[in-house]
Amino acid sequence: MQNLVERVQAEGRGLLGTWVKIPSFETVQLIGHAGFDFVVIDMEHAPHSLDRANELVFCAQAMGMAALVRMPDQLGSTIQPLLDGGADGLLVPRVTSTNVADAISRRMVFAPKGERGLGTTSRAGRWGLAPMEDYLKRGDEQVLRMIQLEDWASVERAAEFAALPHVNGLFIGHGDLFLSSGKPASDPAVRELTAAMLAATKEAGIASGVAVGSPEEARSHLEQGFSLVMLSNDTTLFGQAVAEAAAAARA
Template sequence: MEGFFSRAAGAGRGLLGTWVKIPSFETVELLGHAGFDFVVIDMEHAPHPGDLVYRLVFAAQKMGMGALVRLPDRSETEVQRILDGGADGLLVPRVTSISEAREITRAMVFAPEGTRGLGSTSRAGRWGLKPVEDYLRHGNGQCVRMIQLEDWDSLQRAAEFAALPHVNGIFIGHGDLFLSSGRPASDPEVRALSAGVAQMARSAGILSGAAAGTPEEARIYLDMGFSLVMVSNDATLFGRAAAGAVAEARG
């Protein structure tokens, strides 16, 4: 999708997405028919290999959705190939230091400002049919470079991460925040912290993201002003719908 970052930044209300855990084109197609604005293909908590990610990105974009990818870790190994595969951006999990955030997002930006190499004969460059200048401009200006802050100390320093030159999104990992702090997303202090991060990101001119387990929780984050809000994931949505159908049919 051309200009997903601009679309997300300019939306009057946050965009709605979900995680892709199931390795299926049909599932992604159904998510598009359902009306989701974007998906995040999860390489951290789902066993998606690189070639499948490439095809799921294509499927999502052909359904009119933004296609982001959550990296498996904080290394730079997959960055070049996923971006040249045409993904609209990347989420970096479990970032805890300024230096980590600086280096991984520099890998998403072309030299000399960053360390990403030229690959204009890839899908992102329309196999060489896209002018190199457009390929470079899109890669640097329209790529979502979102870091996930998932512990209390890092979230308290969210403004420092947001000030880095190549970070253009902050995502709150409420699940790991609960593991490290013992405070669920519904805790009043966590709610206040989340709202503060959304407001800070908006003031800084970058994106903000959060994941919700239910539509009701997703509306809370949309009302807070988050740019990208995830609700559940494809596997859980299917599982709960299937379990509900069985329970209803059996009375």
């Protein structure tokens, strides 16, 4: 199995995804049928329980998509059960410290290199049927450990985060970046900062991620060379479609 970084390198293109906020198998299936490459199940800004997050991971993977999960916080209590549940990677929100990034990414890697415990009887280990070497290789080499940088000072230090031994992806959060700086993603200074972060990930050979609101922005960031581009989210995509259908019918 290739990890997402290997897929990007092998296919020569970035991958298109969206956030999953609706706790529904049906909407995840529709996203898969629409042709998305991956989803990120959002435990930070959506009311997903741990059980439902793991079920949505299974649903997305059954549809041929990679399934990442954005953790609810930096406490790390969900790391082991989500990785045991077979998630293809985890996003850690609102990281501002390289010490925090280093510590939490170590918990996603098996001992002795890291601090993750053995759980071969989990779904990630095919309920005990996977060879040990396959289980360990997937955990250490094929799981995305992506740190979200969402304030100006942290994004400026992207190269420092990219150099951490167990971090293999950086994600720029333009939404919270706007809250702290007052500058939208379209601002020239933000574009320059974004390009610098992207360059840092390429130099380090790790994945890069960004979230955008429109297909035009998605195409632009894919053309820039981002590994993972998140287009909108399920609630907005389905909500807009329903609103447009109703407005067109009434017109």
